[in-house]
Amino acid sequence: MPDQILYSVVARQTVVLAEFSLVQGNANLVAHRILDKLPSEDSRVSYTQERHVFHVLVHHGLAFVCMAEEAFGRRIPFAFLDDIRDKFLSAYGPEAAQYAVAYEYNTEFSSVLHQRMRYFANDPNADAINRVRGGVAEVKNIMVENIEKVLERGERIELLVDKTDHLQSESFAFKRDASRMKKKMWWTNVRWIAVLAVVVLIIIYVVIAIVCSPTFQC
Template sequence: MPLLTFVARVIDGLLLVASIDPVTESQEAADVYRSQAKQIIKQLNPRSEAKCSIVSEPMMFHYMIEQGICYLTLTDKGYPKRLAFLYLEELHEAFIEELQRDHGMDWRTQVETVSRPYGFIKFDKVIQRKRREYLDPSSRDNMARLNSDLADIHDIMKKNIQEVLNRGERLDHVSQISKDLATQAEQFKWNSKKLSLMALWQKYAPMVAILLVVLITLWYKFG
């Protein structure tokens, strides 16, 4: 059963919708999974895998990227992977349908320009309805979904949560190194300018001094 569902903008990780099942093992566990979900989304970019499953024992995250939007859900590890992605695909179709109904062909601009988190939180009603439909993987409707779905999910990337989080730490480290290098480059550029100015001063200072002496002498003599 989908326990947590996030819809986010891929380019910057801004959460558009967040829906969380209140029935969890503990508040502490719920906080951990929410934090992991946000970290996963934060690390996504337009070059990330379009579909991926990430193991976080005893649970599993599944995410799908469509049209610059990430749909992520958390399920039990034993929940059928194919059904999880069918759930995400239906969410995508429903989300785009609602955006088009509210904003017409300008829906992309609405998604790209929204600046506050949870700007489309009213879509949570649709998520809750879809989640109830997918609660029981052995239900008649879900069995029919699985039987009618012909998608091959064997090539969907599978990762471990620690691998993803460690990658995030490395990316943060690389980002910090880049910032440090940029600062050092700017400092080097300024130091180079100072050295150039000092070299010019040393080269032309004697000539300027002589010229000033000549001008002062002529001023006293003819002034």
């Protein structure tokens, strides 16, 4: 299973506007605690939590957050955050987001989050595009802190991540796609056989017509 982005959320301060998760657990609760402690000014920061990292992009009062596996690095997660920021603002605009109620855009935008999470996890072009944009140099300046920095003194949150359902859904998707491909190939073969049969019949007809006549009077 490749390293990937497991959870993402778009929020205005602590008001969640849209979110999506590939895993079960309490990633959303940890993210909501982070949202409660974020500065209001534009910033980029990463908070480490054992083997996972919460990457945060604050832009004009809106927070774009994702949780990824630590081995995934920072370059691609922040390219993902830049991407969903642009798509979110293009779809709804900064003004509408300032007055939206909780989860107002979840029905529409959660599917966008899902699609872009899969894209940035699996498509090598995602990293190539980020390199062209100069994202590599920009990531070097991102502050990295332990998640305990945003919690109250003595407080501790244990991040729980269960990938079981995700693995099962991925397995189901693979089997479904394989079945579709097998069926598609079967129909393609049937079509080619039908075309070949028609061609053979035409050739036989032409030969007989030449030897005898179009009315088959030999």
